[in-house]
Amino acid sequence: MLTYSTEDTLEKSRRFLPGGVASVNRIAEPDLIFVRGSGAHMWDSEGKRYIDYHAAFGPHILGHNDPHVNSSVARALEQHQSLYGSGTTSLEARLAEMICGCAPFIESVALLNTGSEATYQALRLARAATGRDHIIVMQGGYNGWHNDVACNLATPLAELGPRITGEYRFHPISAGIPAAHSQLVHPVNFNDLESVRLIAQQYPIAAIILEPILQNIGVVKPAPGYLQGLRKLATEAGFLLIFDEVKTGFRHSLGGYASLAGVAPDLAVYGKAIANGYPIAAVGGAKRFLDLFVHPDPARRVLLAGTYNGHPIPTAAAIATIERLRENDGEVYTRLEQMGEWLQTEIEAIAQHHGLPLLVERQGSAFCLYLMDHAPRDWHDLAAHHDFTRDKLLRMRLIQEGIYTFPVPAKQWSISAAHTQQDLEQTVRVLHNVLPSSIKP
Numbered sequence: 090m091l092t093y094s095t096e097d098t099l100e101k102s103r104r105f106l107p108g109g110v111a112s113v114n115r116i117a118e119p120d121l122i123f124v125r126g127s128g129a130h131m132w133d134s135e136g137k138r139y140i141d142y143h144a145a146f147g148p149h150i151l152g153h154n155d156p157h158v159n160s161s162v163a164r165a166l167e168q169h170q171s172l173y174g175s176g177t178t179s180l181e182a183r184l185a186e187m188i189c190g191c192a193p194f195i196e197s198v199a200l201l202n203t204g205s206e207a208t209y210q211a212l213r214l215a216r217a218a219t220g221r222d223h224i225i226v227m228q229g230g231y232n233g234w235h236n237d238v239a240c241n242l243a244t245p246l247a248e249l250g251p252r253i254t255g256e257y258r259f260h261p262i263s264a265g266i267p268a269a270h271s272q273l274v275h276p277v278n279f280n281d282l283e284s285v286r287l288i289a290q291q292y293p294i295a296a297i298i299l300e301p302i303l304q305n306i307g308v309v310k311p312a313p314g315y316l317q318g319l320r321k322l323a324t325e326a327g328f329l330l331i332f333d334e335v336k337t338g339f340r341h342s343l344g345g346y347a348s349l350a351g352v353a354p355d356l357a358v359y360g361k362a363i364a365n366g367y368p369i370a371a372v373g374g375a376k377r378f379l380d381l382f383v384h385p386d387p388a389r390r391v392l393l394a395g396t397y398n399g400h401p402i403p404t405a406a407a408i409a410t411i412e413r414l415r416e417n418d419g420e421v422y423t424r425l426e427q428m429g430e431w432l433q434t435e436i437e438a439i440a441q442h443h444g445l446p447l448l449v450e451r452q453g454s455a456f457c458l459y460l461m462d463h464a465p466r467d468w469h470d471l472a473a474h475h476d477f478t479r480d481k482l483l484r485m486r487l488i489q490e491g492i493y494t495f496p497v498p499a500k501q502w503s504i505s506a507a508h509t510q511q512d513l514e515q516t517v518r519v520l521h522n523v524l525p526s527s528i529k530p
Contacts (some may be wrong), residue, residue, distance in 0.1 A: 094133060095122055095215060095433070097133040098122050098134065103389065104442040111348075115453050116279075117496045117497055118485070119131045119485070119488065119496070120352055121134075121404055121488075122134040125154075125166075125179075126141070126149075126153030126154060126424065127153050127154050128152045128153060128154070128505075128507035128508075129141055129152050129153075129505055129508040129509070129512050130475060131153065131154070131263065131493060136480075137286070137491065138491060139488070139491050139492065139493035140491060140492050140508075140512050140515065140516060141153070141493050141505075142303075142492065142493060142494045142502040142504065142516075143193040143493055143494055143495045143502075143503065143505060144503035144505055145366055146336075146361070146495070146501075147304070147336050147361045147362065147455070147501065147503050148341060148360075148361040148362050148363075148364070148365060148366045148415070148507050149362075149365060149366050149502075149503070149507075150339060150340055150362035150365055150410070150421075150454070150505060150506065151365045151410060151414075151421075151505060151506045151507060152365075152505040152506060152507025152508070153366070153507070154410055154504075155365055155409075155410075155413065155507070157409050157412070157413050158364075158365050158367075158406050158410055158413070158450060159410040160409075161405045161406065161408065161409035162367070162402055162405050162406050162409070163403070164523065165180065165401045165402055165404075165405035169283040169367075169401040172397070172400055172401070174396055178399065178401060178404075178413045179400070179481060180399070180401055180404040180405055180408065181399040181404060183408055184200065184399075184404050184407050184408050184411075185197075185200065187199045187408065187411050188359070188363075188371055188373055188411075189373065191343040191344045191345075191348075192343075192344035192345065192347060192348050192353075192357075193346070193353070194353035194357070194374065194375065195357065195373035195374060196369050196373075196374070196375055196376040196379070197373065197374070197375075197376040197379035197380070198372065198373040198379070199371065199372045199373075199379060199382060199393055199398075200369065200370075200371055200394065200398050200399045200404070201369070201370040201372065201395060201396050201398055202368055202369060202370060202398065202400075202403075203233075203368065204233055204333075204335035204358065204360035204361070204370050205232075205233030205234045205235055205371050205435055206233075206234075206370060206395070207335070207358040207359070207360060207370040207371060207372050207419070208232045208235070208238060208298060208333055208335075208358050209235045209237075210232045210235065210372050210391070210393065211296075211298065211356045211358050211372050212224060212237060212238075212295070212296060212298065212331070213392075214329075214356060214372070214378050214379070214381055214382075214391055214393050215295045215296035215328070215329040215331060215355075215356070215378075216289055216295045216331060217298070217389060217390075217391045218295075218377075218378055218381060219293075219296075219327065219328060221293040221294060221295035221328070222273050222295060223273050223274075223275065223292040223293055223294050223295060223299040224237060224273065224274055224275070224291065224294065224295055224296050224297065224298060225274075225275045225276075225277060225285060225288055225289075225294060225296070225298070225512075226238055226240065226241065226274055226275070226276050226297075226298055226299070227241075227276070227277065227278070227279045227299045227300070227303065227440075228241045228249070228257055228276045228278050228279065228467065228468045229241070229242065229243070229278075229301055229303050229305075229306050229309070229467060229468030229471070230242070230246065230279065230299055230300050230305065231300075231305035232298055232299075232300070232333045234263070236266045236267065236270045236526060237270055237273070237274055238274070239262050239263045239266060240259050240260055240261050240262060240266075240276060240297065240303065241259070241260045241262075241276040242262050242306075243306065243468070243472075244260045244468070245258075245472070246271065246469065246472050246473060246505075248260060249468075249469070249472075251469075252278065252467075252469045253284075254281070254283050254287065255277075255283050255287055255288065256275040256276060256277055256284065256288055257276045257277065257278075258271075258276075259271035259274055259276065260276075267459060269385050274295075275288045275292065278467040278468065278469060279303055279309060279311075279466070279467040279468070280311060280312045280315050280466050280467050281320070281467070282315060282318040282322065285297060285319065285322055286322055286364065289322060289328065290330065294326060294328040294332070295328055295329065296328050296329040296331050296355075296356075297319060297323065297329075297330060297331065298329060298331040298333055298334065299319075299331075299332065299333060300332075300333045300334070300335075300337060301316055301332050301333075301334065301345075301346040301347060301350060302337050302452055302453060302455075303339055303345055303433055303468075304336040304337060304501050305336070305360060305500075305501075306365060306465075306468060306471055306499050306500075307450065307456045307457030307465070307471070307499045307500065307501055308450045308452055308455055308456055308501060309450070309457065309464075309465050309466070309467065309468075309471065310450065310452065310464070311350070312466065313515055316350050317350075317351075317352055318354070318504075319352075320352050320354075323355070325329075328380070328471070329354075329355040329356060330345050330354045330355050330356075331355065331356045331357070331358065332345065332346070332352060332354040332357045332358070333358050334346060334347065334357050334358060334359050335359065335360035335370070336360075336435055336455075336501070337410075337452075337455075338357065338358075338359040338360075338361070338362070338363065338453040338455060339359065339361070339362040339363050339410070340361065340362045340453065340455060340503070341422075341452055341453045341454075341455070342422060342453075343411070343414055343415065343419065345357060345359070346452075354374065355375060355378060355439075355465060356373070356374035356375075356378060357372075357373050357374060358370070358371070358372055359371045359372075359373065362410070363407050363410065363411075364403050364406040364407035364410050365406060365409075365410040367402065367403035367406035367407070368403050369400075369403035369406070369407050400485060413506075419469065422453065422505050424506065425453055425454040425504060425505075425506060426453050426454070428454070428504050428508060428513060429451050429452075429453055429454050429455075429456060429504055431513060432456070432498070432504070432513050432516065433449040433451050433456060435513075435517045436449050436458065436517070436520060437449055437518075439517070439520055439521055439524055443524065443525045443529065445525065445528055445529055446460055446461065446462060446528070447459070447490065447525060447528060448461070448462070448463070448464065448477070448522070450464045450465075454503060454504040454505070455501050455502070455503055455504075456502050456504075457485070457499060457500070457502060458480070458499070458500055458502070459471075459475055459499070460473050460475055460476035460480055461474040461476070462474075462480055471499060475499060476497075476528070477498040477499065479527060479528040480497050480498035480499060480528075481496065481497070482527050482528070483523065483524070483528055484496045484498070486517065486523040486526075486527050487520075487523060490514075490519045490522070490523060491517050492516055492520075493518070
C-alpha cells in the first residue's frame with residue numbers, strides 16, 4: 090500500500106487539491122492527517138490518539154467502525170459486489186420500509202447520496218406540488234451547497250444589519266450563484282414566526298426549509314410553540330414545511346427531532362447518522378408529494394435520477410445502523426442522553442467553580458459550549474454575545490490535550506454510543522485544566 094509521510098501528504102494535498110482538502114469546509118488549524126478511527130477515538134499520522142467529539146460533522150452516532158455496521162457492509166460486498174444501475178434490490182426495499190416505519194408522516198422515501206442532494210430534491214418537490222417558486226430559509230441555518238440555500242450562514246452583523254421583522258438581504262456564501270436566486274429566497278431569523286407570516290403574505294411561497302434545531306452554529310433550539318406555529322402557517326398559506334434533519338435525524342431519535350417535537354413536516358430530509366458515516370441521504374414524507382417523481386403528466390413530474398442512489402454498500406450500512414438504534418427499544422438513545430446529561434453537568438460545574446461565562450446547550454448527544462450568559466435564540470443573538478476568539482482558543486487547547494472537537498467556533502460537539510465513562514471523565518479532567526486559562530476574561 091502506498092503511504093506518505095505527514096509532510097509529504099500535506100505537500101501533495103496542497104499541490105493537487107484546492108485548499109489541500111477534498112471539501113474546503115475542512116480547512117482548519119492545526120493541519121492534521123487522520124489515519125485511523127475506532128469507537129470514540131481517532132489517531133493522527135504521528136500516532137497521537139484523540140477522543141473524538143467531532144464525529145465527522147455528526148454522522149458517527151455509533152462511533153467509528155462499528156462492528157455490526159462493518160460486518161453488514163462486508164456481507165453486501167460479498168453478495169452484491171456491484172452497482173447494478175437497473176431495477177431495484179432487496180436492500181433498497183428493506184431500507185425504505187425501515188425509514189417509513191420511523192415516523193407516521195413518512196409514507197414514502199427517496200434514497201440519495203448527500204444531504205445537499207436531498208434538500209435540493211425536497212425544494213423541487215415543493216415547487217412542483219405548489220406551482221410556486223419562492224422559499225423561506227433561516228439566517229444561521231445550513232441546508233447544502235446548491236444555489237437556493239447557499240446563503241446567510243454566518244453573516245457578520247456588520248453586513249447583516251440589526252434584527253428586523255421581515256426578510257434579510259440574500260447573502261450568498263459562494264461565488265457563481267446567479268443574482269436571480271436572490272429574488273426567490275427569503276432569509277429570516279430562527280424563532281421568528283411573525284417574519285414568516287409577513288413574507289407569506291407578500292410572496293407565493295412554495296416551502297420553508299429549516300433545521301428544526303440549528304446545529305451548524307452549535308445547538309440553537311426552537312422556542313416553545315415555534316415549530317407548531319410554522320406547521321400552522323404552512324397549512325394556512327398553502328406552502329410545504331420541510332425539516333432539514335440531516336444533522337438532527339437519527340441522532341436524536343429514529344423519527345428525528347420532528348417526532349420529539351410532535352410536529353409533522355410535509356417533507357423531511359435525512360443524512361449523517363442514518364448510516365454511521367457511509368454516504369447516503371433520504372427525502373421522506375407524504376406519498377402524494379413523493380409520487381411527483383413518477384407523475385403521469387411529464388409537465389408535473391419531478392426528475393429523480395442518480396446512478397449511485399441506493400448503492401448497495403451505504404444502503405447496507407444504513408440498514409445495520411437502524412437495526413442497532415432499534416435494539417432494546419432504543420437503548421442507545423437512553424444511554425446517549427445519560428452521557429450527555431452527565432457531561433453537561435460536569436462542564437457547567439467547572440464553569441461555576443471558576444466563575445467562567447460559559448453554558449452548555451444540549452439536545453441528547455449533541456451539545457455546544459457557548460461563552461455567553463444565556464442560550465442563543467438565533468444567529469443575531471449568538472453573533473452579538475458569543476466570544477468567538479476564546480472559543481477558538483479553547484478548541485485549539487483541547488486538541489493539544491487529545492480532545493478533538495472541530496476547531497471552528499460555535500460548532501457542535503457529538504457524543505457517540507462508543508464513548509465510555511472513562512472517555513467522559515478524561516474529557517472533564519482536561520477541561521478542568523484548560524477552561525480557566527482559555528476563556529476567563
